[in-house]
Amino acid sequence: MAHFSASKFPYRDINVKVASDSYIFTSPSSPNAPALVIDRPTGDVRLSEPSLQPGKRVTRVSSIAGILGIIQLRLDKYVVVINKVKPMGRLKGHTVYKILATDILPMRERQIHDPDEDTFINLLKTFLQQGPMYFSYSIDLTNSFQRQSQADTSKPLWMRTDDRFFFNRYLQSDLIDFRTVGSRGQPGPQPAVDPFILPCIFGMLEIKPTTFKNTPITMILISRRSRHRGGTRYFTRGVDEEGHAANYNETEQIVVLNDSSSGLSGYAGGSDMQSGKHDASAGQEMQIMSYVQTRGSVPTYWAEINSLRYVPKLQVRSTEAALSAAARHFEEQISIYGDNYLINLVNQKGRERGVKESYEKMVEALVSSPKERQEADRLTEEKFTVIQPSGRRQEFDRLHYVYFDYHSETKGLKMHKANALVEKLMADLDKQGYFRGVDMPADSDGKIDARSLQTSVMRTNCMDCLDRTNVVQSLFARHMLDRIFVEVGLMARGATFRDEDPAFEFLFRNIWADNADVVSCSYSGTGAMKTDVTRTGNRTKMGPLQDARVGITRYFLNNFMDGPRQDSYDLFLGSYQPGATNIGTGLVFVDRRPVLIQSVPYLLAFSIFIVLVGIFTKRAPDASVLPMRLFILFWSAVAAWCANFILGHGMLYVNWPKLNPKPFATEAYGEHYSKARKDALIGSFVARHERGLSTARYLNAEEGKKRIE
Numbered sequence: 001m002a003h004f005s006a007s008k009f010p011y012r013d014i015n016v017k018v019a020s021d022s023y024i025f026t027s028p029s030s031p032n033a034p035a036l037v038i039d040r041p042t043g044d045v046r047l048s049e050p051s052l053q054p055g056k057r058v059t060r061v062s063s064i065a066g067i068l069g070i071i072q073l074r075l076d077k078y079v080v081v082i083n084k085v086k087p088m089g090r091l092k093g094h095t096v097y098k099i100l101a102t103d104i105l106p107m108r109e110r111q112i113h114d115p116d117e118d119t120f121i122n123l124l125k126t127f128l129q130q131g132p133m134y135f136s137y138s139i140d141l142t143n144s145f146q147r148q149s150q151a152d153t154s155k156p157l158w159m160r161t162d163d164r165f166f167f168n169r170y171l172q173s174d175l176i177d178f179r180t181v182g183s184r185g186q187p188g189p190q191p192a193v194d195p196f197i198l199p200c201i202f203g204m205l206e207i208k209p210t211t212f213k214n215t216p217i218t219m220i221l222i223s224r225r226s227r228h229r230g231g232t233r234y235f236t237r238g239v240d241e242e243g244h245a246a247n248y249n250e251t252e253q254i255v256v257l258n259d260s261s262s263g264l265s266g267y268a269g270g271s272d273m274q275s276g277k278h279d280a281s282a283g284q285e286m287q288i289m290s291y292v293q294t295r296g297s298v299p300t301y302w303a304e305i306n307s308l309r310y311v312p313k314l315q316v317r318s319t320e321a322a323l324s325a326a327a328r329h330f331e332e333q334i335s336i337y338g339d340n341y342l343i344n345l346v347n348q349k350g351r352e353r354g355v356k357e358s359y360e361k362m363v364e365a366l367v368s369s370p371k372e373r374q375e376a377d378r379l380t381e382e383k384f385t386v387i388q389p390s391g392r393r394q395e396f397d398r399l400h401y402v403y404f405d406y407h408s409e410t411k412g413l414k415m416h417k418a419n420a421l422v423e424k425l426m427a428d429l430d431k432q433g434y435f436r437g438v439d440m441p442a443d444s445d446g447k448i449d450a451r452s453l454q455t456s457v458m459r460t461n462c463m464d465c466l467d468r469t470n471v472v473q474s475l476f477a478r479h480m481l482d483r484i485f486v487e488v489g490l491m492a493r494g495a496t497f498r499d500e501d502p503a504f505e506f507l508f509r510n511i512w513a514d515n516a517d518v519v520s521c522s523y524s525g526t527g528a529m530k531t532d533v534t535r536t537g538n539r540t541k542m543g544p545l546q547d548a549r550v551g552i553t554r555y556f557l558n559n560f561m562d563g564p565r566q567d568s569y570d571l572f573l574g575s576y577q578p579g580a581t582n583i584g585t586g587l588v589f590v591d592r593r594p595v596l597i598q599s600v601p602y603l604l605a606f607s608i609f610i611v612l613v614g615i616f617t618k619r620a621p622d623a624s625v626l627p628m629r630l631f632i633l634f635w636s637a638v639a640a641w642c643a644n645f646i647l648g649h650g651m652l653y654v655n656w657p658k659l660n661p662k663p664f665a666t667e668a669y670g671e672h673y674s675k676a677r678k679d680a681l682i683g684s685f686v687a688r689h690e691r692g693l694s695t696a697r698y699l700n701a702e703e704g705k706k707r708i709e
Contacts, residue, residue, distance in 0.1 A: 006033070006191040008156045010066060010198045012137045016081060016105075017058045023079055023105060024058075025067065025196060026050060034192045036067075041107045043070065043077035045178040046185060047192050066135065066198040068102060068128075069171020071571075072579035073120045074588075075112055079105045080128070080171060082198075089207030091220060092256065092288065092439060094139035096205060102128045119589045120571060120578055127568035132518060133167060135200040142166050142201055142224065144252050145290040146435040149450040156194040165224040165250065167202040170574030202227070203249060204518035206511050209259070212490055212497065212504045219504075220254040221511050223519055226296075230569045232562040233464060233524045233554070234312060235657055238302045243328025245296035247465045247523050251515065253477045255484055257287040286439035287488070288448060291480040293458045293473050294337070295465045295519075298344070299329045300358040303664050306559050308650030315664060316354040319361040326362050330399060339398045339456035341428060343421070345406040345468045348382050352463055356403065363387050366396040383409065384424060398456075400428070406468045413539035421472060422479050425458075432456045434480055467529040470516035474534055477512065498537075509535050525557035525565065526550050563655035576659035589658055596685050597652055597676060604642035610635045641681070649676050 011027040025036040034047040068080040084101035104121060134141060140148055140157060142165040151160045158176075163169065169176075179193045204223040211217065228244035229236060236246040301317035333340050344359055346352040364370045367389040375384040384404060389397035402425065409417045422429070433455055437448035458476050462468035478498075485491040491500055498505050513535045516528035529550050532543035570576040578588075591598060614632040619625075646653055651672040656665050677687045 006156070006193075007195045008154075009195065010137050010157060011195045014064050014066060014196075016062055016064055018060050018062075018105070019058050020109065024048075027195065030195070033195070036193060036196050038070070038079060038107075040109070041076070043072070043107050043174070044183060045070075045174055045193075046183055047190060064103075065097070065099075067175070067196055068099075068198070068200065069168050070174040071124070071171055072577065073117055073124075074578040075108075075114055075117045077107045078121075078124075079107075080124075081105060088134065088205055089209070090259075091136065091139055091141075091207060091254075092286065093260070094136050096134055096136045096139070096141065096207065098205070099128075099133045099135070099200065115590075116578075116588050123564060123568040123571050126564075127572050131202055131522070131572075132204065133200045133202050134205045135198055137198075140199075141205070141222070142199055144250070144292050144435070145254065145288050145437055145448060146292070146450070146454060149435070149437050149448040153447055156191070156197070158194065158197040158199045161199045162224075164226045164228060164248075165201050166199045167225070167227045167573075168198075168200045169227060171572070172197055172199075173574070201225075202522070204515050206514060208507055208511060210504065210507055212485065213501050215257075215490055216259070218254075218256040218259040219507060219511065220256070221251070221515055222254070223249050223251045223515055225249050225519070225522060227573050230573050230575075232558070232566045232569070234304050234306050234558050235562060235566040235662060236297075236569075237304060238297050239299040239322060239325045239329055241325050243299075243325050243330075243332060245299050245329055247519075248294070248296035249465075249519055250292060250294050251473060251477075252290055252292045253481065254288065254290045255481065257289075257488060259286060288437045288439065289434055289484045289488075290437075290454075291434040291477060291484075292337070292454060293460065293476060294333070295460050295469050295473065297465055298346070298355050298359045298461055299326045300355075300362050301325070302355055302358060303662070305664055305668055306650070306654045307668070308559055308647060308653060310555055311351065314351050314354055316358050319358060319365055322358075322362065323365055327366060327396070330366065330396060333457070333459065334395060334398050337454075337457035339400065339432075341425065341432075341456065341458045342399060342401045343458055343460040343472060344401065344403045345460065345462040345472060347407050348403075348405050355463065360385070360387065360401065360403070363399055363401040367399055368394050368397055383420075404472075406462065406472070410539075413543075415471075415533045415537070415539050418471060418475060422475050428456070429476065429479060430483075432458075434484060464520075464524060466516070466520045466524060470512065470519070470528055471530055471533050474509075474512040478508070481508070509537065524554050525561065526553045559653075560655050563657045566657035567659045570657065570659045593652065594686055596682055597649075600642050600645055601653065604639055604646065607635045607639040607642065611639060645676075645679070645682075652676065 007030065011030065013027055013029050015026050015028060017024040017026070021040050023038045023040065027033055031050060033050070035050050037046050037048045038044070039046070065082040065085045068082055070077060070079050081103050082099050083103050085097040086100050088096045088098050090096070104124065138157075140151065140160050142161040143151065147162065153160075158166070158172070175193055175197050179190050179197065182188045182190050201222075201224045203225040204221065206221050208219045209216070210219055226244065226248040228242070229240050229246050229248070231246065239245050299322070300319065301322040303315045304312040305315060306312050330340065342359075342363065344356060346356045348356055364372075364387060367387070369390040370387050371390045373386045373388070374382055376382060382403070382405060384402065386403075387401035389399075402421075404421045406418060409420065433452060435450065435454045436452045437450050440447060440449050458473070460469045460472050482491070482496050485497055486493050486495065491497065497508070513528075513531040516531050516534055520526060520528035527550060529547040530543070532538075532540040532546065567576070571578070611632055614628060614635065619628065649672045651665075651668050656662070656669070677683050679686070
């Protein structure tokens with residue numbers, strides 16, 4: 001196979017032949033390329049000459065869009081293939097696809113039915129159905145245009161990826177390991193497997209060919225979700241030991257001029273854009289302007305603990321404990337983006353105050369001789385807090401902390417007041433700049449020639465990094481887009497596209513509101529709040545009602561549905577590996593709470609039903625009223641006791657993640673279990689079920705962790 005030079009890009013067409021002893025993947029458009037063979041039932045990967053394919057009993061041949069990866073579950077290995085995709089548009093001439101349907105192919109012919117294996121497969125299927133994942137065969141979606149302009153285009157596409165956003169990296173690890181070191185039968189690097197490795201991003205991607213003041217442009221928004229510390233709202237907060245922040249997303253807003261791929265006519269660009277030796281041809285060059293922002297959880301150790309109360313209990317650990325983790329986080333951020341402006345939008349009063357203070361202490365601990373400056377106005381004693389280093393002496397002096405009390409400032413539907421933040425940071429935004437590149441049509445590698453670079457980044461957060469964060473990010477994006485349009489000569493200096501082109505303004509608002517909804521859905525399970533502000537520019541009368549509906553939906557999802565959702569993230573991203581963790585233990589997903597505790601919600605539902613039947617059933621005219629009243633009273637008392645028990649022991653009824661139990665959950669669960677054993681009415685019955693003690697629910701995971709360690 002040495003004569004074959006592997007393609008740098010993934011195959012656009014793959015046929016999979018299903019045989020009793022293997023899965024064989026070939027590309028019809030590259031008939032001389034080696035075939036990828038995955039042996040059954042071992043799951044071993046190898047390459048084979050297409051001409052040497054033996055005449056095995058092939059049961060079916062199907063065409064797929066790509067291989068998402070290979071995963072080992074409790075009993076078997078599976079290949080996840082992409083069956084159905086939808087083109088989302090063209091990015092610099094390269095088509096981008098969204099994954100619509102996948103198939104999970106088992107290694108074993110006959111499936112052994114095991115309840116845990118079935119649950120693992122269902123978790124995987126649910127994740128694949130719900131997760132918005134995108135890929136391209138010919139452009140690297142994991143990297144911003146600025147990073148792409150500095151990439152080594154001689155490498156295969158998957159090797160150029162940004163590891164943070166290569167979302168199916170864990171599923172691709174079998175193929176990547178084989179590519180790097182080979183196998184026992186085929187030792188050494190195996191470059192011929194490169195075209196089978198397809199990197200995907202998870203998040204939001206919209207490509208809108210449009211016009212601005214009759215000039216054709218393409219507007220693109222991409223949010224890439226990090227594969228590190230992935231998960232759901234209350235089960236994934238803060239930062240981990242490696243410095244990965246929860247709900248970390250990089251959002252890139254891109255404007256393309258002279259986009260020949262969209263079939264629209266070209267535009268010459270303003271004179272100040274046509275700099276240097278390309279003056280004459282600049283009118284025909286594709287110009288790419290991109291602006292990047294990040295969002296991520298407050299990078300300290302903190303958690304919110306569900307207990308069925310609408311507002312969960314907040315737990316913030318000391319700054320010292322999280323110092324090395326936060327240092328790792330910001331080392332990476334500074335090395336990738338340069339200076340970081342840390343825009344903190346949490347409330348300065350009430351329960352969020354602890355998170356605000358922990359962030360401020362963290363920044364003060366990192367920067368050398370910090371200078372804190374507070375600004376107040378007549379409404380709030382703390383409108384802005386800025387923590388800056390007094391000089392440039394070390395790496396962390398590239399952190400600039402800016403606090404803005406979003407809720408206090410925008411109270412009473414005064415959303416325009418959030419613009420004060422943009423005004424405050426105007427000089428820093430101007431210095432930050434944006435990436436501007438020119439596509440070189442003569443360059444077969446599609447290399448972008450960088451003309452100017454973005455030199456720093458706005459890292460915005462609120463509690464969830466969803467609703468407030470998105471509104472503020474859209475304000476920064478709007479400011480930068482105004483500047484871009486002025487500098488390419490589409491607008492006069494001082495003008496704003498809000499006034500210049502209402503149709504484009506509408507598109508801009510909606511693309512950012514869509515971004516808010518997608519990022520929010522993957523973390524909280526619902527769309528974002530405050531999207532009326534993003535879509536219309538003002539707080540509408542219906543806005544608070546819509547937010548209340550989202551809040552109530554989130555409450556139910558976060559308490560009763562997010563455990564399995566967190567498990568599906570842990571499974572897909574490899575935070576929990578059933579093959580390595582699960583050896584010789586009992587079932588993982590079995591509910592080990594005593595039957596009595598499990599039955600209380602059912603008893604509550606039954607008693608409410610009986611009370612309603614009692615109230616609405618017609619009585620015979622001569623029937624005595626008293627027995628029915630006593631009957632209703634008795635079942636009302638049962639319902640009241642059940643509701644009181646459930647709320648008093650909420651920890652026992654939250655649907656916790658079962659694969660990687662949270663330490664705070666295990667402790668609090670044990671505490672509530674002890675409380676339930678002391679209950680005046682049923683405590684003695686609960687105590688008899690001593691075997692079903694709380695921690696038994698977490699034993700499998702603990703045993704597995706010990707085994708791995």
